[in-house]
Amino acid sequence: MRTAKPAKLLRLHFSESDRYGDKPLYEAVVDRCKELGIAGATVFRGLEGFGETAELHRRHLLHHDQPIIVTVVDTPDNIARLIPQLESMLDTAVIAVSDVEAIRIEAPPPAS
C-alpha cells in the first residue's frame, strides 16, 4: 500500500551529552514525540561537529560528546504542534524545518 502526500521534515541538532531530567536529551525528545502522537522520529549520531559555542563536539576518551541529529517527518500541523514542545526542552539547539513529499509504504494487512 502506498500513500504520498506533502509533509514537513524537522531536523534537530544538539549534543550527545545534553541531558533532560535523568536521561539523555535525545531519548527524552523521542519519548515526547511518542507522547504527542508524532508519526516517527529517528536519532542519528554524527562523528564530529561544532555549533553555537564553537566548541568541537567529538568523541573523547571517557565521555561521548558527539553531535546528535533527530529527524521527524509528519504533517505540517503535527510539526507545528511539536516545535513549541521541543523549544521548552532545549537549552541551545538548532531546529530546521523543510518541505518534503512523503511516501509511506505499508505491508497490506494480513488476510483474515
Place this chain on the structure above:
Amino acid sequence: MLPKGAARKVTIFVNEDTQHHFGTLSDAILTFLLHKGVAGATATRAVAGFGTHRALHAANMEARAEHLPIRIEFVESASRVDELMPTLYDMVSDGLIEVQDTLVVKSVSKDAPPEPTPPRAELRGPARLMRIYLGESDHWHGEPLYEAIVKRLRLLDVAGATVYRGLLGYGVKGHTHKSGILPFSHDLPIMISIVDSQERLDRALAEIEPMMQDALIVLSDVDVVRLVHHENR
C-alpha cells in the same frame, strides 16, 4: 568498449567445413569482425545440430564430425550492425544470420587502460534528495534490505547513495528501534539518502518500491554542487 544500454546481438550459424576463399567461413567472419573493430565476437562449436541439409551432424558420428555447426555471436550498437550486415550477408554462402535487440547491462574490461584524470569539474543545478527510512532487520530475499536497495541503485546507475544507522527511533508501527543490552543489536533505524535527478529517482523508486514492506520515503528539492573528475552523465 560497448556502452551500457540498448544494442543488437547477431548470431550466425555456419558449418565448420564451409570454405570461404582459402580458409573456413567461420575464420573469415571472425577475422572480418576483428578488423572492423567489433567490441567482441565468440565462435562456439556445437555438440550436435542440423540445418537446411536435413542431416544430423554430431561429434560422435565419425564421418560427420568434420561437419559440425559453428555459432558466431557478437553484440554491437544498432548502427555498427547495420554497417557490417551487407558484408556478412554476402559472406555467408551457407548458413543463417539472425539479429535480435538486446540490452547491455555490464561491459567492463580488466585490461582497459585507466582513463586519464581530467581536471575537476563542477556540476551545479537543481536535483532531488530522497531519504528512505527502514529498519536494520528488514530483509529482502535473505539479504539486508538496505544492502539490496544500494545494490539495485548501483545497477540503475544512480549517482550515489549513503546508508546511515540511527541510535534510536520509532516509526508508524510504534515499535522502538533501540540497541539492546547486548552490544550488537540488529534492529536499529536505517536511513538511505540518495541525490540525483528527478527522472532517475522516479525510475529508481519504481524499481525499489516493490522491495519494501514497510518504509517511509521522503523527497525534497535540493541544489547540488557536485565536484567530479569525469563527467559521464
